[in-house]
Amino acid sequence: MFEEGAVLKQRYGEENVFDLSLGNPVMEPPVEFKQELSRLAEHPLPGMHRYMPNAGYPETRAAVAAQLSLEAGINFTMKDIIMTCGAAAALNVVLKTILNPGDEVIIFAPYFVEYCHYIDNHGGVVRVLPTDEQFIPKLDALEAAIGAKTKAVIINSPNNPTGVVYTEDCIHQVGELLGKKEAQYRTQIFLISDEAYRKIIYDGLKYPQVWHHHPQSIVVTSHSKDLALPGERIGYIAVHPDCSQEGELVDGLIFCNRTLGYVNAPALMQNIVRHMQQVTVSVAEYQKKKDFLYDHLVKMGYSVVKPQGAFYMFPKSPLEDDVAFVTELQRWKVLTVPGRGFGTPGYFRISYCVDDRTLEGSLDGFQKAARKFNLS
Ligand SMILES: Cc1ncc(COP(=O)(O)O)c(C=O)c1O
Numbered sequence: 001m002f003e004e005g006a007v008l009k010q011r012y013g014e015e016n017v018f019d020l021s022l023g024n025p026v027m028e029p030p031v032e033f034k035q036e037l038s039r040l041a042e043h044p045l046p047g048m049h050r051y052m053p054n055a056g057y058p059e060t061r062a063a064v065a066a067q068l069s070l071e072a073g074i075n076f077t078m079k080d081i082i083m084t085c086g087a088a089a090a091l092n093v094v095l096k097t098i099l100n101p102g103d104e105v106i107i108f109a110p111y112f113v114e115y116c117h118y119i120d121n122h123g124g125v126v127r128v129l130p131t132d133e134q135f136i137p138k139l140d141a142l143e144a145a146i147g148a149k150t151k152a153v154i155i156n157s158p159n160n161p162t163g164v165v166y167t168e169d170c171i172h173q174v175g176e177l178l179g180k181k182e183a184q185y186r187t188q189i190f191l192i193s194d195e196a197y198r199k200i201i202y203d204g205l206k207y208p209q210v211w212h213h214h215p216q217s218i219v220v221t222s223h224s225k226d227l228a229l230p231g232e233r234i235g236y237i238a239v240h241p242d243c244s245q246e247g248e249l250v251d252g253l254i255f256c257n258r259t260l261g262y263v264n265a266p267a268l269m270q271n272i273v274r275h276m277q278q279v280t281v282s283v284a285e286y287q288k289k290k291d292f293l294y295d296h297l298v299k300m301g302y303s304v305v306k307p308q309g310a311f312y313m314f315p316k317s318p319l320e321d322d323v324a325f326v327t328e329l330q331r332w333k334v335l336t337v338p339g340r341g342f343g344t345p346g347y348f349r350i351s352y353c354v355d356d357r358t359l360e361g362s363l364d365g366f367q368k369a370a371r372k373f374n375l376s
Helices: 002-012 031-042 058-072 086-098 114-121 139-145 168-185 246-259 267-273 283-300 322-331 356-372
Strands: 081-084 104-108 125-129 150-156 190-194 217-222 235-239 348-351
Touching: 031 267, 058 081, 058 235, 058 267, 081 086, 081 246, 086 114, 086 150, 086 190, 086 217, 086 235, 086 246, 104 114, 114 125, 125 139, 139 168, 150 168, 168 190, 235 246, 283 356, 322 348, 322 356
Parallel strands: 104 125, 104 150, 150 190, 190 217
Antiparallel strands: 081 235, 217 235
């Protein structure tokens, strides 16, 4: 999509192509980021560009732990936190640490496609399970899929590509099921919660935390989206303080952060985000974009599950063949991604972390496609 978008923009001019295909936020980081950056430039810390412990600066880990304790209502300390090069590295470090060759990892479709590559990177076997029509995991399918080889279940809420936020009740039921299966197979099954979009949730929703529902929980997240810093590669892993053999697990995570070649998360970013744990980009801005696009699409006749977070929506494709529909939209210079790229054909993903001009400009193409395929 990236390549095709570049070709279209070259041919028709940047302003005439409405690119809703990438999860690359157009927002600038909050003002506090620039303040911290300037402060460090003007008053550099001695040794701030040197190697450090592989888990990250103790002060940064402690600041993350303090914020998580506030949000989650359980007591984290720096020993539960490993700073990483974004959520992508966090996922790779976790999978490298916990997987033996042939171990199974369960994911739910539609999914962030990189999960398949990351699991494969570390000798794991991907088990893809369906979700219901609201994109919520089906518990009976999960129950049937878990076996002696299941090492982990990855959930992602708010979800890329659907924008759906799982309820507390859903997470509770998943946790309960994992506990039951651990007892049945005498194994440890990790719940890996990918919370890259945790801070971007709408309508005053309170974020349902995994921590209260399964002690073998590991959260991976980053500041790519909540502070609009995807190019800076800064995130972290948090391990439940009650996870069994937590010390050994954390030692493994730190070792793998080193041996996968990340070594440590970027020093400059660690020194900055340490002071920004309570700061987030304007969620109201994203909510405005979401409401604008969702309302228009629904009026045009598109069938869309209302997103409650992140900056994506995942409408039903008016054509059974989602690739054909995305190609049609391209004729009107609107770029989206076919659902099959997320393991769910018959849908397409819209990313609305773009400027308002691009969103407004895309409406004409969506309207023409809706008329062509008799949506209303
Ligand atoms: C669901 C999900 N997980 C993880 C990532 C990776 O993010 P990061 O930039 O923190 O590596 C992304 C990025 O788009 C994502 O959408």
